[in-house]
């Protein structure tokens with residue numbers, strides 16, 4: 226997600242900003258996402274990526290993963306504010322856990338014009354072990370997963386191939402403490 | 404024929420209110436709440452107070468809650484009814500006041516169609532409530548109401564709103580009583596019930612070690628209940644530590660006690676601010692390091708070890724980093740500190756902090772609240788001092804509006820008990836005090852309730868005088884009439900070259916005649932010779948009274964820490980000049 230915007234970014238959030246991934250367990254009820262997003266926008270925090278899905282249908286619980294930028298003090302304040310929301314069970318900064326695992330999934334559609342490009346694409350796809358979802362004539366769709374960093378690298382590498390058209394979607398990172 | 408154990412949503416609401424021991428509700432009717440009003444018509448446990456504008460209902464509920472320690476309740480209709488309470492909800496959120504607002508909504512099938520008087524109530528009020536609900540299913544109504552009361556009053560209290568579509572008010576379901584509901588703990592956020600023994604021990608050790616300790620007490624102490632203030636008094640008496648309170652902390656500790664340094668902050672006492680600046684140990688009891696209190700952050704109490712007791716985790720380390728903190732209730736924590744001291748026979752007799760008190764007494768000699776009362780024009784400070792002297796023997800509650808008069812009230816009216824002082828601190832809402840007085844008088848029918856007002860603020864919710872008259876609430880509106888938005892004028896004088904842009908309050912009504920036209924009583928003091936008689940007359944009348952006190956129009960409120968300045972840079976009088984560098988920086992702050 227791009228961090229350039231026509232809107233000014235609050236200065237304090239960018240002082241020694243660090244990327245953090247927050248994992249928030251919530252009651253899946255109407256308005257919960259609005260509460261969380263409103264908390265971030267209202268208090269001038271950043272949301273770099275966001276993922277929300279029900280994880281326990283019986284108990285009606287969702288897990289929300291938020292990637293954010295901010296200095297440590299700001300992140301602790303975000304956590305404290307999140308934990309004040311009534312439907313929130315817990316909010317955790319994955320970085321504060323002794324061990325955690327992070328992953329993201331990305332779908333990339335690539336349109337190419339010639340054999341040479343096709344070869345290069347294939348090569349990168351192979352290196353990054355991405356799965357072919359669909360391939361026809363001059364279009365190929367890959368599914369790649371792993372850390373956000375790994376996906377970034379894959380996309381950077383694709384970028385070095387001139388003349389191809391790339392369209393993509395990313396889930397944003399999700400993570401679990403282990 | 405439906406089951407006789409089933410009730411309409413409107414009846415369920417009333418049953419739940421009864422179950423919650425609510426006996427007073429402030430409200431204003433409209434299409435989307437008519438079924439509820441119909442249910443109110445046929446019962447007699449609940450007294451409905453018809454306000455004259457919904458803003459009045461929400462501030463009255465706040466005044467009721469603050470003065471009684473109970474949850475304040477209000478009822479408003481959809482659309483404009485609910486948008487009128489947005490200010491009050493925000494006010495209650497900022498000042499941690501437990502209120503429950505019931506709002507009507509258009510029928511479920513019309514939601515989202517831009518129906519008449521529809522608005523996105525939960526959307527609009529989400530950032531200004533502790534929590535809110537849209538109840539779409541009548542079978543969830545009982546549980547929702549009970550949870551709302553629990554949330555409003557638990558942990559750090561605050562406003563909760565329940566939006567009920569009209570069809571849900573008609574629909575039928577079983578009623579579930581309060582005792583049959585089991586709350587889900589994670590939703591209540593009540594704070595820890597276990598006292599942090601380590602915190603307590605560290606605190607006592609640090610008190611023993613320190614040379615310049617101070618208690619810094621805020622509204623959290625008030626919200627923890629009367630016992631918190633009893634424990635605080637015990638602890639201060641044991642240790643002889645000086646104590647300063649925030650605007651909301653006034654009354655948690657007797658203002659006339661020898662250990663009280665009075666209020667701190669922007670218009671706080673010189674000795675309180677200097678002591679905060681120079682202390683080596685700060686014990687924060689339920690205060691939130693608000694910018695009105697800290698002044699310039701990088702110069703805030705630079706040499707102290709800081710302890711913080713606050714039920715709200717997000718108040719810890721938000722503005723000021725502290726060394727030790729606990730999230731347990733203040734009463735429990737203070738109690739434990741006292742019993743730790745007692746059971747370990749810790750004696751503070753040798754530690755009377757005599758050097759520290761010596762220093763503080765030097766600062767006190769500045770007499771920062773001194774003013775010169777001449778023999779003609781009433782000084783506003785003097786008006787409050789006289790009001791205090793003439794009412795202090797009575798059982799008095801004071802509310803205020805916002806401005807200079809509010810700060811003078813905080814400085815010159817002394818409170819000896821909690822919950823007697825009801826003011827809008829965090830949001831600074833003009834128009835708060837009069838409806839808040841209505842609420843406080845409803846909760847305390849036999850007490851003297853005074854709204855210390857400015858003429859500009861009073862005009863913002865003046866319609867509520869009719870409410871006071873209708874319900875025979877003998878509230879007193881004590882207007883320090885300076886014909887200016889005095890606080891605005893003061894800032895313009897200090898920061899904007901005395902260019903008094905739009906701060907003169909022209910075309911004022913004749914407050915005496917105005918009172919009479921409402922069937923209230925108007926009294927007036929034009930000069931010093933009339934002041935005491937006017938106050939005494941006001942107190943003696945058992946009806947709503949508007950007292951129009953003409954005060955010096957150009958008086959400023961001192962001491963003052965200008966925005967952006969530090970505690971030790973306070974101005975004591977108009978002859979003190981501000982550091983020009985601070986002035987430029989301070990101008991952009993509020």
Ligand SMILES: Cc1ncc(C[n+]2csc(CCOP(=O)(O)OP(=O)(O)O)c2C)c(N)n1
Pocket residue numbers: 804805806807808809831832833834856857858859860861883885887888889890891
């Ligand atoms: C609703 C609202 N609007 C604007 C302000 C900004 N404001 C703060 S004090 C003040 C002037 C208050 O005048 P008055 O009630 O006469 O009190 P005084 O300062 O003269 O004692 C204003 C406009 C506010 N606090 N609340």
Ligand SMILES: [Mg+2]
Pocket residue numbers: 806857858859883884885886887888889
């Ligand atoms: Mg005025």
